[in-house]
Amino acid sequence: MQNRNEMIEEMINRYSDMVYRIALTRCKDKESAEDIYQTVFLKYSEKMPKFESEEHSKAWFIRVTINITKNVNVSNWNRKEIELDETIQFENPKDYDLFIDICNLPQNYKTVIYLMYYENYKVKEISELLKTSEGTIKTWLYRARELLKENIEGGI
Amino acid sequence: MEKNKIEKVYDQIHTPEDLKKETLEKMKKSSSSSTNSKLTYRYILSIAALFIFTFAIGTVYKSNNFLNNQEPNYELAKKELVEIDTETSDLKHFKDVEELKTFLKKQYKDEYQFRYSRKEIAGLLTNDVEEIAEDASAIADTAGSTNSEGNFYKTNNQVENVEEADIVKTDGKYIYYSTNENVYIVKAEDLKLEATVDFSLDENTNFYPSEIFITKNKLVVLGEFTEYTRLSDEDTEIQPRSISRSIGKDLAKAYIFDISDKQNPKLIRQVGIDGNYYTSRLIDNTLYLISSKYLYYYPEIEEKELLPIYYDSINSGDEYRNIDCNHIIYCEEAKAETYRNIGAINIEDNEKEIAVETFLGYGNTVYCSENNLYITTSNYNTGNDTALESTEIYKFNISNGGLKYSCKNSIEGILNNQFSLDEYKGNLRVATTVTVKEKAIKNSVDKDFEIRFGTTTTNNVLYILDENLEKISELTNFGIEEKIYSVRFIKDVAYIVTFEQIDPLYIIDLSNPEKPVIKGELEMPGYSSYLHPYDENHIIGIGYNVEDNGHGGVYNSTLKIAMYDVSDLNNPKELFKKSFGNEYSYSDVTYNHKILMYDKTRDLIGFPISIRNEKGRMENSIVLLKIDLENKEFKLHSKYTNGDFYNYIRKVIYIEDEIFILCNNEILSFDINTLDNIADLSLPERARSYIIEDMYYDFNDAIVESDTQETLSADTRTAEIMSSETENE
Numbered sequence: 001m002q003n004r005n006e007m008i009e010e011m012i013n014r015y016s017d018m019v020y021r022i023a024l025t026r027c028k029d030k031e032s033a034e035d036i037y038q039t040v041f042l043k044y045s046e047k048m049p050k051f052e053s054e055e056h057s058k059a060w061f062i063r064v065t066i067n068i069t070k071n072v073n074v075s076n077w078n079r080k081e082i083e084l085d086e087t088i089q090f091e092n093p094k095d096y097d098l099f100i101d102i103c104n105l106p107q108n109y110k111t112v113i114y115l116m117y118y119e120n121y122k123v124k125e126i127s128e129l130l131k132t133s134e135g136t137i138k139t140w141l142y143r144a145r146e147l148l149k150e151n152i153e154g155g156i
Numbered sequence: 157m158e159k160n161k162i163e164k165v166y167d168q169i170h171t172p173e174d175l176k177k178e179t180l181e182k183m184k185k186s187s188s189s190s191t192n193s194k195l196t197y198r199y200i201l202s203i204a205a206l207f208i209f210t211f212a213i214g215t216v217y218k219s220n221n222f223l224n225n226q227e228p229n230y231e232l233a234k235k236e237l238v239e240i241d242t243e244t245s246d247l248k249h250f251k252d253v254e255e256l257k258t259f260l261k262k263q264y265k266d267e268y269q270f271r272y273s274r275k276e277i278a279g280l281l282t283n284d285v286e287e288i289a290e291d292a293s294a295i296a297d298t299a300g301s302t303n304s305e306g307n308f309y310k311t312n313n314q315v316e317n318v319e320e321a322d323i324v325k326t327d328g329k330y331i332y333y334s335t336n337e338n339v340y341i342v343k344a345e346d347l348k349l350e351a352t353v354d355f356s357l358d359e360n361t362n363f364y365p366s367e368i369f370i371t372k373n374k375l376v377v378l379g380e381f382t383e384y385t386r387l388s389d390e391d392t393e394i395q396p397r398s399i400s401r402s403i404g405k406d407l408a409k410a411y412i413f414d415i416s417d418k419q420n421p422k423l424i425r426q427v428g429i430d431g432n433y434y435t436s437r438l439i440d441n442t443l444y445l446i447s448s449k450y451l452y453y454y455p456e457i458e459e460k461e462l463l464p465i466y467y468d469s470i471n472s473g474d475e476y477r478n479i480d481c482n483h484i485i486y487c488e489e490a491k492a493e494t495y496r497n498i499g500a501i502n503i504e505d506n507e508k509e510i511a512v513e514t515f516l517g518y519g520n521t522v523y524c525s526e527n528n529l530y531i532t533t534s535n536y537n538t539g540n541d542t543a544l545e546s547t548e549i550y551k552f553n554i555s556n557g558g559l560k561y562s563c564k565n566s567i568e569g570i571l572n573n574q575f576s577l578d579e580y581k582g583n584l585r586v587a588t589t590v591t592v593k594e595k596a597i598k599n600s601v602d603k604d605f606e607i608r609f610g611t612t613t614t615n616n617v618l619y620i621l622d623e624n625l626e627k628i629s630e631l632t633n634f635g636i637e638e639k640i641y642s643v644r645f646i647k648d649v650a651y652i653v654t655f656e657q658i659d660p661l662y663i664i665d666l667s668n669p670e671k672p673v674i675k676g677e678l679e680m681p682g683y684s685s686y687l688h689p690y691d692e693n694h695i696i697g698i699g700y701n702v703e704d705n706g707h708g709g710v711y712n713s714t715l716k717i718a719m720y721d722v723s724d725l726n727n728p729k730e731l732f733k734k735s736f737g738n739e740y741s742y743s744d745v746t747y748n749h750k751i752l753m754y755d756k757t758r759d760l761i762g763f764p765i766s767i768r769n770e771k772g773r774m775e776n777s778i779v780l781l782k783i784d785l786e787n788k789e790f791k792l793h794s795k796y797t798n799g800d801f802y803n804y805i806r807k808v809i810y811i812e813d814e815i816f817i818l819c820n821n822e823i824l825s826f827d828i829n830t831l832d833n834i835a836d837l838s839l840p841e842r843a844r845s846y847i848i849e850d851m852y853y854d855f856n857d858a859i860v861e862s863d864t865q866e867t868l869s870a871d872t873r874t875a876e877i878m879s880s881e882t883e884n885e
Contacts, residue, residue, distance in 0.1 A: 005184055008180065008183045008184060009180065012176065012179065012180050012183070016171045016176050017169070017170055017171055019171075020169070020170070020171040020175075021166055021169050024169065034172070034175050037171065037175060037179065038175070038178075038179045038182065041179045041180075041182075041183055042179070042182060042183060044183070045182075045183035045184070087170075087172040088169060089168065090165070090168050091168065095161075095164060095165045095168060098161060098162070098165050099165045099169075102162070102165070104774070106804060113162065114162075114166070117162040117163065118162060118163055118166045131382065133380070133432045133433065133434075135434075142747075143742070143744075146740065146742045146766075147740075147742075147766070147774055149711075149739075149740045
């Protein structure tokens with residue numbers, strides 16, 4: 001049986017980047033993303049939910065992150081783009097452009113893109129994670145891909 | 157390619173070390189609040205994903221009855237819901253639950269071995285984008301029905317007199333708009349918000365409205381309802397922690413409001429059927445509600461979990477009922493993954509209970525004429541058949557507001573969308589794309605190899621079936637190596653667009669159902685993914701121009717709208733066309749017919765488009781085009797652009813001389829002639845309760861703060877209507 005601190009360390013090591021990436025993508029703002037990051041992990045340490053499996057805990061962190069970012073009024077940062085600094089750096093300027101393009105997608109679209117292409121969830125699993133029908137997820141994906149197409153194909 | 161790039165991007169984003177460190181310290185300091193709280197509640201998190209995940213890792217579920225105390229009482233419906241003529245069909249009804257279980261158990265085993273190879277097939281055969289586009293397309297329309305009482309927007313229905321649900325409806329005076337998880341009733345004249353129908357229920361339930369219908373004094377809101385089940389302490393004590401406790405209930409629900417008083421819509425009835433909302437139709441006063449319910453079968457599943465449920469406020473009170481298993485239709489060959497539930501509700505008659513019909517099988521296309529409802533399911537064949545996919549068509553008789561299963565049949569190939577089906581003079585016409593394995597591969601010894609690496613070729617088929625779905629004739633061999641992109645049946649003629657590199661529009665004469673004949677063929681670059689009948693001699697096609705991608709394929713370059721002259725079936729012509737934007741522009745109208753606005757009296761057509769501007773940002777616009785047959789052009793009447801991605805433009809409608817731009821959070825009205833802005837309305841957001849967020853934190857061992865406990869006992873199934881005055885935020 002792991003003690004509390006060990007579990008906390010395990011979770012933050014396992015999901016730190018994932019939570020930060022989702023928060024950053026959804027908020028398009030570093031400070032908010034950091035706030036959300038802390039909120040998510042503090043929620044975890046307060047509740048200490050018991051997970052049945054790794055998938056379970058991963059789903060928990062994804063959903064909590066998404067739900068907390070829902071409350072953030074994103075439209076305030078509508079025009080703002082994430083700036084490069086010592087914490088966010090890309091090898092290739094094109095990667096940065098693509099990241100900005102993803103961030104500029106509507107909230108649902110970019111979340112689905114992230115879950116599908118980075119976390120490798122299937123449409124069905126995403127629909128269950130986001131409590132949305134598969135058809136809707138597919139529509140979001142389709143539109144998101146259409147919106148992203150130029151950047152992606154242009155770079156071939 | 158996309159995947160690698162996105163992966164690469166995110167691989168470079170890491171949590172700042174300071175942040176991680178700081179958070180970790182805070183976490184260690186924070187005490188687990190569970191020790192201070194007086195009462196703990198356990199939530200069941202209804203995330204079905206868990207279920208699957210747990211399944212996947214092979215956790216054995218034990219049958220358990222922890223739900224008994226909290227669940228509404230189940231009662232098997234004893235009433236005969238639907239009469240079914242068992243003699244005439246090869247479909248069967250389950251005699252009892254045991255039979256259903258036996259059937260599923262067998263399938264479960266078959267599926268288990270089958271699943272992997274099938275996924276492979278699906279992955280190999282369908283390009284992702286196409287697959288998505290196909291499914292997302294519930295395209296439609298037909299000449300919009302013309303009501304009296306003035307000139308205003310009507311939903312672009314596929315079949316006249318068969319109303320399709322839409323995100324917005326209008327009666328000429330008021331606009332009813334479903335957005336932001338609310339439904340708003342707005343006076344069109346001055347855009348005054350009369351009422352906000354708010355569906356935030358309580359912490360255990362949630363309803364997301366998606367589409368609506370209106371009748372003279374009723375508003376029907378359709379969407380997905382979820383109920384999360386909470387366990388009492390006693391229940392949780394006796395259950396080992398490792399057992400996943402429950403799945404919340406998902407119901408496709410219809411809330412029916414009396415809207416005689418626009419400021420105070422009154423909820424008079426609610427009905428629901430198991431599963432996710434799929435689609436719906438309204439014919440006269442009968443609402444047909446269709447849902448799909450994924451069947452989470454596992455050997456120890458309990459009876460009440462196994463049978464789909466339904467709910468009707470006029471009769472069930474607070475209870476869900478199970479659909480009796482002898483009303484579930486199935487056929488041996490079908491792969492049973494999903495229940496497809498159909499509910500028929502007379503919205504004007506509050507005495508008559510909902511009638512429910514269910515069948516097992518994965519359904520994906522719904523077509524509805526005035527008298528019959530057709531649902532199709534597609535199967536991937538693994539056997540020795542040459543055709544890789546087949547489609548089962550189930551026909552239900554719905555004349556006079558009834559719902560009765562009538563027959564089914566199976567054809568080769570898969571459908572593009574609901575426009576691939578059409579009923580005319582009692583016959584059903586169906587256009588499918590058939591993927592065939594190459595012969596050489598077919599005879600190969602290594603079946604696995606064959607499935608993975610076998611080359612395939614596509615062909616298209618047009619079937620004409622009689623009223624019993626028996627085949628009258630079929631027309632094959634058009635658009636070989638191409639796929640159907642759009643279909644439109646207009647009386648005795650079928651217009652079919654197939655596409656691979658170039659777009660042939662086939663015109664097929666169906667006047668002799670025994671012998672359909674290809675009359676004309678028109679090839680032009682690009683393709684139409686939606687065909688709209690303009691008048692007897694003209695068809696409008698909306699789709700994309702394409703360009704060679706240099707790798708033997710093509711990509712969509714610009715949006716296009718074209719007018720075809722089909723007065724001479726043998727010699728169709730493209731009269732004129734207009735292209736929009738640049739590469740990577742898109743419009744929802746290419747796969748959702750209900751987005752289209754068409755004002756017959758002014759010859760005005762309107763839809764949203766998205767174009768990437770010079771700065772590389774996507775721009776949302778509404779374009780209104782004047783159709784000018786004389787000068788042979790689509791003349792740009794007006795264009796409204798909104799650079800705000802978060803206030804996405806969803807649709808444009810018109811009432812008399814005004815046009816209304818419907819955004820996510822806003823409605824704007826303009827004079828159709830002068831384009832003067834008449835009024836704006838900001839829509840209030842959904843009043844969010846703490847619960848929606850909290851629910852997800854409290855996955856398993858949730859703790860609810862003590863001051864919120866009072867509200868937990870509130871009736872979970874009462875929709876609250878808030879007038880705009882009481883709306884907060």
